Amino acid sequence: MSFPGESIYWHEGQAPARGVETGPPAKVDVAIIGAGYTGLSAALHLARAGRHVAVFDAEAVGFGASSRNGGMVGPGLHKLGIAGLIKAYGEERAVALLREGLNAVDHLEAFIAAENIDCDLVLTGRFRGARTALQCDALLRECDWLRDRIALPTYPVTRAEQRSEIGSDFYRGGVVYERDGGVHPRKMVLALAERATGAGVQIIAPCAVTGLRTEASGTILHTTGGRVDAREVVLATNGYSDRRSPAMNRRIVPLETGACAVGPLTPEQMADLSPKGRMHGESGRVFMWYRPTPDGRSFIFGGRFGAGNMGPEARQRAYRKAICRVFPQLENAPISHFWSGLIAMTADHSPHLGHHDGVWMAGGYNGSGVTRSLYFGTKLARRMLGEADAQTAFDSLPFNPVPLRPFAPWGANMLVRWYQMQDDRELKARD
Known part of the structure; x- marks a missing residue:
């Protein structure tokens, strides 16, 4: 590919x-x-x-x-979510699996310090926005559980407080995970x-x-x-x-994801997009992640949009649509780079x-x-x-082994499209 x-x-x-x-x-x-x-x-x-x-x-x-x-680091949590983990493994084991994410962050931080590696590691935290009010309620419950059960430093952000975290009114509030951050990969x-x-x-x-x-x-x-x-x-x-x-x-199962860099932007634009220089993400089945570059001059956006069998022009249109959903002020900002790669799903x-x-x-x-x-x-x-x-x-x-492995990539892509349709339906129905 x-x-x-x-x-x-x-x-x-x-x-x-x-x-x-x-x-x-x-x-x-x-x-x-x-x-x-x-x-x-x-x-x-x-x-x-x-x-x-x-x-x-x-x-x-x-x-x-x-x-x-994208160079974003953090505990990673789990794709099943807390409820899914507990259902699959029981609460005690779910707690142990989630704590490994914190152990991994501790290891990364200690390793980079011990080896004196210059890779722009910053643990600035991550703001995760909720696309709907229902998703915000779920994030807040998860926030409490993670803080109480695995001692993950996290706190809620109301919709009224949101502008202190992100230059957008798109989300319905969210949460901040303080052990997240970024590196230059x-x-x-x-x-x-x-x-x-x-x-x-x-x-x-x-x-x-x-x-x-x-x-x-x-x-x-x-x-x-x-x-x-x-x-x-x-x-x-x-x-x-x-x-x-x-x-x-x-x-x-390999799955292609895409990313792009928007910029260079002015210091004022960068401060508007992310007042605290955090990493960013959002709720949803097919979600977007984004962050300032380590040099503070551009923003990187990534996710399943802009991936697959798309030509360069279609790919950039997909990026622009996803970005402007959250940041309409970037409608005319230059896209300087775009690329894609493979992740491994299990x-x-x-x-x-x-x-x-x-x-x-x-x-x-x-x-x-x-x-x-x-x-x-x-x-x-x-x-x-x-x-x-x-x-x-x-x-x-x-x-x-993955059942029916030769057909799994096709099935995964179909599932992603189904999830995207569900996300779009929920966005259209929100207040």
């Missing part, structure tokens, strides 16, 4: 990571497929424990979601690659792994650069999994890590991977090494 346009983040940190190899080694302890957040964080931890690690990617370092995402993935190569990791990119064959002594990797023998293999391909990484591919809407079909894997982040991927990559490496503090609340969740 081709991806139109260039991410605005590619204009900074465009140079390849130092230490990128031109050819693969003949033999390694661990071969990792995927040079994004998950693969590089796992590689770094394994190499520092003395393992000989090679990371392979069919494209450049961070080519996939690790430099196409391209800077973060290149810094990870630099730390990994400094620890002795060999990064071979571009070099596609075209096949895997398991034997008694380990796994043989067939790559475009030649054969590699590995004692263990990690799949860190997430939404970019395909027939070359079948163990992950049969367990996730049948149970949960991320997973573990050992399946003879390989280690972590992924299925369901669109909340910036924070979780770094956390899961490190946790997976600890489990491979038999270290303490390797457990997560997700460990016992079965990571089953």
Whole structure:
């Protein structure tokens, strides 16, 4: 699948990571497929424990979601929602799964500080607007539950107070999650690659792994650069999994999402859109997220709009319509960049890590991977090494293959369209 346009983040940190190899080694302890957040964080931890690690990617370092995402970090909560989680797993387990999101934020913050990584991390909080009064009531109940049960710092924002958070009257109030924030995703993935190569990791990119064959002594990797023998293999391909990484591919459904950058804008315009410089999101089944760029000169908007089989002009019209729904004052503002990429959805809407079909894997982040991927990559490496503090609340969740996998992307897109129709109906009916 081709991806139109260039991410605005590619204009900074465009140079390849130092230490990128031109050819693969003949033999390694661990071969990792995927040079994004998950693969590089796992590689770094394994190499520092003395393992000989090679990371392979069919494209450049961070080519996939690790430099196409919006750079928004936070606990991530869960796609099922609180009621859905409790129904599926019971309240005690639901609480444990949600607390892992806070653990992931803590890990990200501590890791960036310890490694002295310059990736523009700011925990400015996120305002989530409610599209309807009913959705606002639901958000407020959720806000109370999250604060009481998992100690998530969050508070309500009434419709009358909304202008202190966002330069729009579109929403019917909302909530603020204080442990959310943003990073520069391209800077973060290149810094990870630099730390990994400094620890002795060999990064071979571009070099596609075209096949895997398991034997008694380990796994043989067939790559475009030649054969590699590995004692263990990690799949860190997430939404970019395909027939070359079948163990992950049969367990996730790739879904394309789009994003665009609006700007440059004046400081006055930026302050009007987001008076506190927060990240932003909204309620709804098919929702939009948006944030100021790290340099404070533009705004990034993302979501399912502007994705799929659209030409550039249709894509930009879709962006403009979605943006002006919330910010009519941006009707004539320039769209400087637009791009898209793949996220990985799972049948149970949960991320997973573990050992399946003879390989280690972590992924299925369901669109909340910036924070979780770094956390899961490190946790997976600890489990491979038999270290303490390797457990997560997700460990016992079965990571089953997606039923009727060849048809799943089509079904997912149809479901998204159905959800969009329901959202549109609710918006038309609101007061």
